[in-house]
Amino acid sequence: xxxxxxxxxxxxxVILVMSFILINLFLxxxxxxxxxxxxxxxxxGAEATxxxxxxxxxxxxxxxxxxxxxxxxxxxxxxxxxPALAESWRYLNDTTLELKLRKGxxxxxxxxxxxxVAKYNLDRVLGKLPGAAPTPLVEPELDWVKExxxxxxxxxxxxxxYPAPLALAYLTQKMMVPFQYTKQDNFASLATKPVGTGPxxxxxxxxxxxxxxxxxxxxxxxxxxxxxxxxxxxPEDSTRIAELKVGNIDxxxxxxxxxxxEVKAIKDVDVRSVSSxxxxxxxxxxxxxxxxxxxVRKAIxxxxxxxxxxxxxxxxxxxxxxxxxxxxxxxxxPEEKFYPYDPxxxxxxLAEAGFPDGMDITILTPRGRYVNDVAISEAIAxxxxxxxxxxxxxxxxxGIYIDIIFKAHEKEPELVFISWGNALxxxxxxxxxxxxxxxxxxxxxxxxxxxxxxxxxxxVDPKKHVEYLRLALREMWIDPPFVYLYxxxxxxxxxxxxxxEPRSDERIYLFDAYVK
Amino acid sequence: MSVTGVTSIAVSSMSxxxxxxxxxxxxxxxxxxxxxxxxxxxxxDPVNLMVSMDTPEKYRVILRKELGxxxxxxxxxxxxxxxxxxxxxxxxIRYGEPALRLVLQRLPATLRLLLxxxxxxxxxxxxxxxxxxxxxxxxFDLIGMAxxxxxxxxxxxxxxxxxxxxxxxxxxxxxxxxxxNGDFAHLVLPAFTLGTLEMASFARITRSSMLDVLNMDxxxxxxxxxxxxxxxxxxxxxxxxxxxxxxxxxxxVAYMMGGAVITEQIFAYPGVGWLAVQSIYNRDFPIIQAxxxxxxxxxxxxxxVIDIVYTLIDPRIRYD
Numbered sequence: 001x002x003x004x005x006x007x008x009x010x011x012x013x014v015i016l017v018m019s020f021i022l023i024n025l026f027l028x029x030x031x032x033x034x035x036x037x038x039x040x041x042x043x044x045g046a047e048a049t050x051x052x053x054x055x056x057x058x059x060x061x062x063x064x065x066x067x068x069x070x071x072x073x074x075x076x077x078x079x080x081x082x083p084a085l086a087e088s089w090r091y092l093n094d095t096t097l098e099l100k101l102r103k104g105x106x107x108x109x110x111x112x113x114x115x116x117v118a119k120y121n122l123d124r125v126l127g128k129l130p131g132a133a134p135t136p137l138v139e140p141e142l143d144w145v146k147e148x149x150x151x152x153x154x155x156x157x158x159x160x161x162y163p164a165p166l167a168l169a170y171l172t173q174k175m176m177v178p179f180q181y182t183k184q185d186n187f188a189s190l191a192t193k194p195v196g197t198g199p200x201x202x203x204x205x206x207x208x209x210x211x212x213x214x215x216x217x218x219x220x221x222x223x224x225x226x227x228x229x230x231x232x233x234x235p236e237d238s239t240r241i242a243e244l245k246v247g248n249i250d251x252x253x254x255x256x257x258x259x260x261x262e263v264k265a266i267k268d269v270d271v272r273s274v275s276s277x278x279x280x281x282x283x284x285x286x287x288x289x290x291x292x293x294x295x296v297r298k299a300i301x302x303x304x305x306x307x308x309x310x311x312x313x314x315x316x317x318x319x320x321x322x323x324x325x326x327x328x329x330x331x332x333x334p335e336e337k338f339y340p341y342d343p344x345x346x347x348x349x350l351a352e353a354g355f356p357d358g359m360d361i362t363i364l365t366p367r368g369r370y371v372n373d374v375a376i377s378e379a380i381a382x383x384x385x386x387x388x389x390x391x392x393x394x395x396x397x398x399g400i401y402i403d404i405i406f407k408a409h410e411k412e413p414e415l416v417f418i419s420w421g422n423a424l425x426x427x428x429x430x431x432x433x434x435x436x437x438x439x440x441x442x443x444x445x446x447x448x449x450x451x452x453x454x455x456x457x458x459x460v461d462p463k464k465h466v467e468y469l470r471l472a473l474r475e476m477w478i479d480p481p482f483v484y485l486y487x488x489x490x491x492x493x494x495x496x497x498x499x500x501e502p503r504s505d506e507r508i509y510l511f512d513a514y515v516k
Numbered sequence: 517m518s519v520t521g522v523t524s525i526a527v528s529s530m531s532x533x534x535x536x537x538x539x540x541x542x543x544x545x546x547x548x549x550x551x552x553x554x555x556x557x558x559x560x561d562p563v564n565l566m567v568s569m570d571t572p573e574k575y576r577v578i579l580r581k582e583l584g585x586x587x588x589x590x591x592x593x594x595x596x597x598x599x600x601x602x603x604x605x606x607x608x609i610r611y612g613e614p615a616l617r618l619v620l621q622r623l624p625a626t627l628r629l630l631l632x633x634x635x636x637x638x639x640x641x642x643x644x645x646x647x648x649x650x651x652x653x654x655x656f657d658l659i660g661m662a663x664x665x666x667x668x669x670x671x672x673x674x675x676x677x678x679x680x681x682x683x684x685x686x687x688x689x690x691x692x693x694x695x696x697n698g699d700f701a702h703l704v705l706p707a708f709t710l711g712t713l714e715m716a717s718f719a720r721i722t723r724s725s726m727l728d729v730l731n732m733d734x735x736x737x738x739x740x741x742x743x744x745x746x747x748x749x750x751x752x753x754x755x756x757x758x759x760x761x762x763x764x765x766x767x768x769v770a771y772m773m774g775g776a777v778i779t780e781q782i783f784a785y786p787g788v789g790w791l792a793v794q795s796i797y798n799r800d801f802p803i804i805q806a807x808x809x810x811x812x813x814x815x816x817x818x819x820x821v822i823d824i825v826y827t828l829i830d831p832r833i834r835y836d
Contacts, residue, residue, distance in 0.1 A: 046794065049610045049611050049612075050610075050611060050612050052612075055612060056610075057566070057567070057568060133582070134578055134582060136567070136571075136575040136576075136578040136579040136582065137566060137567060137571075137575075137579070139575060140567075140570075140571050140572060140575050143572075191611075191612055191613075192613070206695070206786070207618070207621055207622070207786065208621075208622060208625075208695070208786025208787075208790065208791065209694055209695040209786045210694065232694060232784070233784060234693055234694075234784040235781050235784060235790070235793075235794075236781055236782050236784070238677050238680070239677075239680060239692060239693050239782060239783065239784060242680045242681065242684055242685050242692050242693075243692050243693060245685050246684065246685055246688060246692065248691075248692070397797075398565070398797070399559065399560035399561075399564075399565055399797065399798075399799055400559070400560055402560065402561070402564040402565055403560045403561055403564060406561075406564055420569065429570070430570075432570065433569060433570030434570075439570075
C-alpha cells in the first residue's frame, strides 16, 4: 500500500499552512493611534483619481484638489468671486483683464509663485508648452483666452478673444501648479505627489482606502484650524450612514431623501442642507418633428405637476425652478413666472397642435445617477399619460445614457432627463451648450433667445450681463426648449462637533471649518 | 518506496496532461480577453463620461486620440495584446497609472478576503456536514440543514448590511468599513458576509457526499474490523468524500470572486472587486482588462492545483 503515504500535504502540513494563514491574519488586530491633532474624516461615494488639477474634472477629486492648490481667483460659498492668488483684478478694456498677484506666496516645496509661474500654467493648459501632454478636460474652459502678458513679476494681463463675462468664473477653476517641480518630469509626479500653494499637503494615500491631507504651517492663507483631513471613499449609502452613527466619520455627502429621517435621528449628528445649483429638467428633443411645435412643448409643461414631484417623490428635497436658473445663480429672475399645473390646458394645446388623440413618446433617464431619477421620470410619465401623451420610460445605466444622448440625437427619445450641476454659479454656463444654436446639447433654435444669449456672453458689464440673461430666460419660458422642473436640495450628514456649512456648488472646502 | 519516489512518478505521468491543460488555458484566456475587450468597448465611450456635457466635440476627439480610442477595435486589440504579452495593460483612463499596477495594489486585499473566507467557512462547514450525515434526520441534522438553507438563500448585500447594523453599529464590536492598516478586525465582517453562502454550500456537499460514502461496503468492513468510529469516519469515509468537496472548492473560487464584487462595495473594502465595478461604470477599459486577465489566470491556476490535489487524495486518479 505504498500510495497511502501520499496524503494531501499530510495532516501536519495542513495544520502548518492553516496556522500560518491565521497568524498572518491576526498579526495586527485593529490598532488605532490616538493623538491630540484635530482630524476630520470626510466620506464621499468615490475616491479621488488624479491629483493633477489639469487632468481631471470630477467633484470627488476636486474636493481634495481644492485643499492642495489655489487658483488665481476663488469662488466664494455664495457664488461670489473673491481674491485668491490674485489680490485684485480690473478690466483695462472689454477684453483685457489685469490681475495683481499676491506677493510672498510659496508652493509647499518652497518654490515661489509669480507671474512667470502663472503664465507657465496658462501655457500648459492652452497647449503652448512643447512636449507637454494636452489637457482636453480643462482646455475648453480657457477657450476664450487669446493671449497673456507678464507686466511685471506680480502683474499679468489676460487678453480675451471677445468680451468674456465668464472669464473670472473660469479662472476660479484653473488651479496653479509649480514650475520647477513639474518641469523636471513633465508633470508625471503631480498626479500622485501633488505640490500646490494651498493650505494642505498630501500626507499619505492608500488607494481605495484613505487619503490624508495635513495642514501646512506656511500657507499664505494662514494655518488651518483642522490639522488633518481624511477622505474616505464609501460607495454604499447605508455604510456611510453607519460610519456616521458610530462617530468614525464627521461628514458624509449625498444623504438621499429616503435616509434623511434616519440621519436626523442620530445623536450628535446634523443634517445640513443647501439649495444646490444642480438643476433638473427634461430636455425636449426638437429634432423630432412633433416636438418642434411650441404648443406640444407648452402642453407638456402644463401637464407636469412639479410641486407634487418635489413633495411626493423628493420628500421636499427640491425647489421648483421657473426656467433653468435657481436663485443661487447669476441670472436668476426675481420676476420669474411658473407654468401652472393645468391638465385641461395641456389637452387643449395638444388638440390645437393636431394631436387630439394624444401621442406616444419616451423619456430617457439615467438609472441611479441622480436622486430618484427613475422615480421622477416615471411620475412624469404618469402625469403625461393622463393628458394623452402616452409616455414610456427608458431607464439605463449612466454610461449608456450619455452615449444615446450623443449618438441618437435625431431619433428617440423625445424627452431626456437632465440634471446639471453648475460650478460657475452662472446660468450662461448652461445656456451656451443647452440652448444656443449649435450648442453641443441642443436641437432648438429661437433667434430672439440666441441674440440675448450672445449679448449676455459678450459683455463684461455685470449689470448688462444679468439683464440679458434674464431676457433670455423669459423668452425661454414663452418658447420652452425644456420641461422645467426643480433644483435639488443637497443634504450632508455632519457630526455636530464640525462647524462647516455646505455650498451650492457641491464642493467641500474645509479651510474655514473648525471643530468645537 | 520513499514518498518522494512516488510523487515523482505521479508528476511525470501527469506532465503530458498538464501541458495539454496549459495550452487549453492559454486559449481560454485569449478567448476571454477578446470577449471582454469587444463587449466593454461596445458598451460606451469613456470620454463622454469624463468631460462635462458642454465640452465641444473638438476636445472629445483630442481626448479619444490621447487614449488610443480613435483606432478601429481590432487594431486596438492587437495593440493591447502586444502590450499584454509584456505585462503592460495600458494606462488607466481615470487614474493615468499603469492598469496592472492598480490591480496588483488591490490584489492582496482580495486574496486575504478570499483565503480567510474559505478558511472559516470550511472550518465550520466540514464538521457540520459530517455530523449531519452521521446523525442523519436527527435534531442536529435538521437545525444544521435549516441553517445552511438560510445561508444559501440570504442575499449577501442584505447580510452585509445587517452585520453592519448589529455588530458594527449596535454592539460596536468591529469596524464597519474600510481596510484600516490591513488589520484582521477589518476583515471579519466582509469575510463573514462573503462566507455565509460558501459555508452553507460546503456543509451541504459534505453531508451528501458523506452519506454516499457511509453506505459503502468498505466502511462496513472497517467497522467490522473493530476500528473506532472516529477512525472510520475520518480515515475511511471522509477521505473518500473529499473528492466532490475539492471539486466544489475549485468552482467556488470563481463564485467567491463574483461575491467579492458586492461584498467589497458594501464594506468599502479596497479590493479588486470594487475596483472592477468602479471601472465598469467609468468604462475604464485598461483596468477592466487587467482585472479580467489577472482573475482568469488566478482561476486557471486554482483549477490546476485542484487537479493535482485530486491525485494526492485519490491515487487511483491518473491523467494519461
